[in-house]
Amino acid sequence: MSILSTPPATVTGVPSVHRWKVLAAGVAANASFSAVFSGIPVTSLVLRNDYQLGNAQLGLALGLLSLGVALGELPWGVLTDRLGDRKVLLAGLLGTSAALLLLMAMARPTQGASAILWLYGGLMLAGLLGGSVNGASGRAIMAWFGEGERGLAMSIRQTAVPLGGGIGALLLPSLADRAGFGAVFGLLMALCLASGGLVLRWLREPDMVASSQAAPEPAGSALRSALVWRLALGTGLLCAPQVALISFGGIFLHEVGQASLLLMSVLLTLVQLGAAVARIASGRWTDRRGQRRPYLRACALGSAVLFLLLGLSSLSGMSAALPWLGGVLVAAGVVVSAWHGVAYTELAVAAGASQVGTALGLGNSCVFGVFFLTAQAVPVLLHWHGWAAVWIGVAIVAMLVLPLFPSAHKQPASS
Numbered sequence: 001m002s003i004l005s006t007p008p009a010t011v012t013g014v015p016s017v018h019r020w021k022v023l024a025a026g027v028a029a030n031a032s033f034s035a036v037f038s039g040i041p042v043t044s045l046v047l048r049n050d051y052q053l054g055n056a057q058l059g060l061a062l063g064l065l066s067l068g069v070a071l072g073e074l075p076w077g078v079l080t081d082r083l084g085d086r087k088v089l090l091a092g093l094l095g096t097s098a099a100l101l102l103l104m105a106m107a108r109p110t111q112g113a114s115a116i117l118w119l120y121g122g123l124m125l126a127g128l129l130g131g132s133v134n135g136a137s138g139r140a141i142m143a144w145f146g147e148g149e150r151g152l153a154m155s156i157r158q159t160a161v162p163l164g165g166g167i168g169a170l171l172l173p174s175l176a177d178r179a180g181f182g183a184v185f186g187l188l189m190a191l192c193l194a195s196g197g198l199v200l201r202w203l204r205e206p207d208m209v210a211s212s213q214a215a216p217e218p219a220g221s222a223l224r225s226a227l228v229w230r231l232a233l234g235t236g237l238l239c240a241p242q243v244a245l246i247s248f249g250g251i252f253l254h255e256v257g258q259a260s261l262l263l264m265s266v267l268l269t270l271v272q273l274g275a276a277v278a279r280i281a282s283g284r285w286t287d288r289r290g291q292r293r294p295y296l297r298a299c300a301l302g303s304a305v306l307f308l309l310l311g312l313s314s315l316s317g318m319s320a321a322l323p324w325l326g327g328v329l330v331a332a333g334v335v336v337s338a339w340h341g342v343a344y345t346e347l348a349v350a351a352g353a354s355q356v357g358t359a360l361g362l363g364n365s366c367v368f369g370v371f372f373l374t375a376q377a378v379p380v381l382l383h384w385h386g387w388a389a390v391w392i393g394v395a396i397v398a399m400l401v402l403p404l405f406p407s408a409h410k411q412p413a414s415s
Contacts, residue, residue: 034162039165042173044247080357222358238397301399
């Protein structure tokens with residue numbers, strides 16, 4: 001009996017409305033961790049100044065956070081399929097809170113040279129433990145929602161990423177500047193603990209009854225499926241322009257457009273809010289039209305075009321016009337962030353019900369592996385040929401994604 005073929009009406013013993021509480025708990029868990037991995041990079045300008053880091057050291061610090069997630073995602077995903085969503089989510093959120101407490105205690109800039117080492121280690125540990133959140137919450141949502149709602153539900157869950165990132169972009173740079181990074185880590189810890197409380201209260205495995213309409217499970221291991229690997233690698237690579245913008249967009253706006261700290265925060269918050277709206281709309285649209293894979297290809301192409309335009313603007317001298325620069329950057333950030341829920345839904349369906357956690361873990365290992373590599377590559381490209389090389393480089397990566405997202409298959413549309 002497949003959880004991926006069972007509509008919500010066949011969940012027994014619990015009113016079907018409970019699935020929305022499960023979704024709310026998943027959104028809260030993802031938003032709290034997103035505030036960590038998307039919010040801390042937005043403080044990059046203050047982080048660089050307070051810790052007296054060079055661009056390469058900054059890239060390493062931000063990259064280690066992503067590397068931790070990349071290393072933890074697949075093991076957490078396999079563990080989720082064996083132990084269930086609730087246990088893994090609670091362990092990850094509590095562990096991330098402990099890592100943030102360690103950062104708050106040992107990695108303040110005022111604590112000298114050792115603070116940088118604690119910063120490196122604490123960020124990687126937070127990523128390693130927080131890597132449980134995406135796969136576990138995704139598995140729970142795929143279990144509680146039927147085919148006609150999964151794209152929307154997963155996209156709503158994925159809005160937690162820009163939502164958490166938007167909270168981070170709006171609050172963390174000013175908080176870091178005024179109160180220091182101890183306060184930043186403390187706020188993030190409080191968010192993780194609060195979302196853990198919602199998981200404890202609302203998240204549990206559904207009791208399912210047999211369905212005569214159950215779809216066949218894909219044969220074999222998800223890790224042996226060429227389709228799963230293609231979707232996972234494509235998902236990962238399309239995050240390269242996204243992480244470049246999130247991690248270094250503020251520095252770009254400051255150095256090239258002379259934007260203030262407040263304006264940087266506002267523009268990056270607009271990126272996150274626009275991405276949240278676009279993710280919900282894309283999930284609903286693909287549920288109705290059954291066009292997940294063509295939509296993913298369109299997002300890859302659109303991202304490539306917009307980041308190429310951003311790079312050409314840097315070359316042509318238009319970079320001095322801050323309104324133009326900010327507008328293109330926001331548009332590029334929204335398009336390159338709009339597709340995540342659709343991609344994770346397609347990846348989960350391709351893997352089958354018994355291996356949703358494993359497949360989502362693989363996808364996120366690719367995503368955060370690319371996050372790490374991108375954070376290391378951007379300073380190199382910046383040193384080599386300036387911001388034009390950075391944006392044109394990630395535009396090329398987006399183009400490379402097109403062959404990885406298949407175009408032949410059409411999902412059945414739902415009424």
